[in-house]
Amino acid sequence: MGPLLAWQMVAPPLWWAYRKAARQRSTLLLVSLMSLLLVSVYHRRAEWALDATLGQPAEGRAAAAPCRPCTAWRAAALVERLPLSAVRSGLADALSEAGLSTHCGRLQLLEPPLCRDQDLLPPRGPCLVYSAAPSARQTPEVELARWPGCEVHLLGGALLPADRLPANVSQHQVELAAAAGHRRAADGRRLALMTLEQVTALLGHGQRPIHYLRLSDGTAAGAVLEQQLSAAGAALDRVLQLSVPLPLGEAAPAAEQRRALRTLTALRTHGLRLAHAARLAHLSASYETLWVRWEAPPCGAVTGDDGRPCCGRAARPCDELAL
Secondary structure (H helix, E strand, O other): OOHHHHHHHHHHHHHHHHHHHHHOOOHHHHHHHHHHHHHHHHHHHHHHHHHHHHOOOHHHOOOOOOOEEOOHHHHOHHHHHOOHHHHHHHHHHHHHHHHOOOOOOOEEOOOOOEEOOOOOOOOOOOEEEEEOOOOOOOOHHHHHHOOOOEEEEEEOOOOOOHHHOOOOEEEEOEEEOOOOEEEEOOOOOEEEEEOHHHHHHHOOOOOOOEOEEEOOOOHHHHHHHHHHHHOOOOHHHHEOEEEEEEEOOOOOOHHHHHHHHHHHHHHHHOOEEEEEEEEOOOOOOEEEEEEEEOOOOOOOOEEOOOOOEOOOOOOOOHHHOOO
């Protein structure tokens, strides 16, 4: 309803009331009626503005607020605001669940461990392995390098002797990171920093599943995980097994424990389950964790900044997805 039509509707009764008030010399009634008119116009001004906007061509309308994907990391944000006692309880529950070994039928206790279930690791290849923590010890990378049709790609600054590597193992002077860039290694070499998406594109792996991804210890692993869990349609969607150290022990600072619980929650939301967790060292707060793909990643509920569905797609508020 436009202002003109509204005035045409309210003008006759107001004029009649005004004439009656004038005859009765009732100033109070006149003031009340004028106040009522002003209040009514004030409350309808937003509706009139909306009607005017909708009546304009599409190019003349204001752009809708941009929608952000409700990623697993964003959905788990509320976890960091829990009391510390609840955070520690959540971490303890996760360790207990990992101790039950219910998410992996054939667990091979290497350093770190490896799940050999057929739906996660084809027994006769092909398979694809990325490791950001190369080591010459008996590791899953070394074990999988013996499998026919399995490609192993070692990422990072530490170079292993080429004569000790099988033909299907490749080394790359690239480090996984949350953003692209460069850094200098201790020996002066210049290393490229790339996201997991950039590495898979560089190596020509496209949309191939990654059967095993190992991240190194330190803050870089946390940053890589956060970037992957914050990006809709990230390469983590294609990872079937993930090995990553996390500070799950009570000896870790409170901020790290909250961050770890948020990471656990986001990984679960992403369709991964904690299959194994083992302390890295005696009395250490860090645990080597093995995550396996339990279900497909969520399609990504699209919500606006206010948590309401937008872009014409049905969705729950983002912070409900993880709780």
